[in-house]
Every structure is written in C-alpha cells, then in structure tokens.
Amino acid sequence: MNPQPLALEQTHYIDKHLPLVEACRRGERKAQYEIYRLYSKAMFNVAVRIVNHVGEAEDVLQDAFLDAFQKIHDFRQTSTFGAWLKQIVINRALNHLRNRKVQLIDIEEAGEVPDEAAYDEEGIELNIQRVQNAIQQLPDGFRTVLCLYLLEGYDHEEIAEILGVAESTSRTQYIRAKKRLLEILKQ
Known part of the structure; x- marks a missing residue:
C-alpha cells in the first residue's frame, strides 16, 4: 500500500x-x-x-x-x-x-574564499552612525548582500535566489563585505 x-x-x-x-x-x-x-x-x-x-x-x-x-x-x-x-x-x-546598471556581484572577486581572517572586532569602537556611514561606503554588491543578510534576515540561499547567483557567491560577497566594512571602521 x-x-x-x-x-x-x-x-x-x-x-x-x-x-x-x-x-x-x-x-x-x-x-x-x-x-x-x-x-x-x-x-x-x-x-x-x-x-x-x-x-x-x-x-x-x-x-x-x-x-x-x-x-x-x-x-x-x-x-x-x-x-x-x-x-x-x-x-x-x-x-x-x-x-542603474550596477553589477550586484563583483565577478572578479566571486572565486573561492579563503578562510575568514581574524579581526580584532572588540578593538573597533562601534556606534550606529559610524556603522551606517561605513555601510554606505561599501560597493553596491557588497552592501546589498550585507544588508539582505544582516539587516533583512535573509539566508544565503534566499539571497542567491533573489540576486540570481550561486549560494557560494552570496557567502563570498558577505564575507568580503564584512571584511571591507571592518577595514572602513578601523580607519
């Protein structure tokens, strides 16, 4: 049966x-x-x-x-x-x-991702305005993935579907966006 x-x-x-x-x-x-x-x-x-x-x-x-x-x-x-x-x-x-003809994903950087580098996140003095300003300085592709993941609560599978890219590309862009954001905040 x-x-x-x-x-x-x-x-x-x-x-x-x-x-x-x-x-x-x-x-x-x-x-x-x-x-x-x-x-x-x-x-x-x-x-x-x-x-x-x-x-x-x-x-x-x-x-x-x-x-x-x-x-x-x-x-x-x-x-x-x-x-x-x-x-x-x-x-x-x-x-x-x-x-606007913005390339949402940086094709040159969409290859394999090395292990995420360790950053002294505690050593960065964070406040909301500094973080908002730093996010605005990110390239459109990085900012889009970072915002969708961190602020809007989408997972990488959903982001990949929304943007029409591979899930690994979404993860790569997120890691690189986070790294770039931390670099901006350290300045």
Whole structure:
C-alpha cells in the first residue's frame, strides 16, 4: 500500500492590520493612507540601505506602494502584510540597482574564499552612525548582500535566489563585505 502524500497546509498569519488591508482591497483611500503611514518609514529604511541614495529610495518606496496597492488582491496572508510589502520593496530596490546598471556581484572577486581572517572586532569602537556611514561606503554588491543578510534576515540561499547567483557567491560577497566594512571602521 502506498502511503498518501501529506497535504501541505498553507499557514495564515494573524495580522493586526488585516482590516486595513481588506479596506484597501475595496479601494478605500483612507485605508491606503493609513497603511502608507504605518509602513513607509520602515520600508524607506529598507530601500535606502539597498540603493544607498535618499532620492532613489523615495522613488523605490513610491513605486513599491503603488505595486502593493495594485496587487493587494494577490496578498494571501501566507505572511504578514509587512513582510509581503517588504519583499516588494526589496525587489523594487534591486530592480532599481539593475536599471542603474550596477553589477550586484563583483565577478572578479566571486572565486573561492579563503578562510575568514581574524579581526580584532572588540578593538573597533562601534556606534550606529559610524556603522551606517561605513555601510554606505561599501560597493553596491557588497552592501546589498550585507544588508539582505544582516539587516533583512535573509539566508544565503534566499539571497542567491533573489540576486540570481550561486549560494557560494552570496557567502563570498558577505564575507568580503564584512571584511571591507571592518577595514572602513578601523580607519
């Protein structure tokens, strides 16, 4: 007798903003404004970390919200609305970088990675502003992978899929970005 395959249940998340999402589905402008008010600051921060330019991040944010409101009927509650919106922002930001003709991965440096060098991380005086400034100084490819991994919580498999590269390339870029970031912070 063949065992029956297990049916995969789709998880639905309880989202405290679901009534607003439902109102947006009905085309209510006040609900759209409230969603924008609730999420715009966090989503702007995601966009600016990836594109590294305030004006361009504002454009990405505007386009992402337009996409979200146009595609709100596609939201199936398999994640929170905020996570769904964040994915739209990230995709928009990455597309913006591609349109800027930015090479997201440094091909010359994408070879094998030597073991990670030991750094005196404790010897570096860190504060939030210094780290933010240092991250902004990273090349786009390094900054993108570093932000997606450290700040947005994606793993290397997900980053590789998002960027269309090998998982090892994502790991390589992360290690090199971290090394470069530490060098900048030591200056």
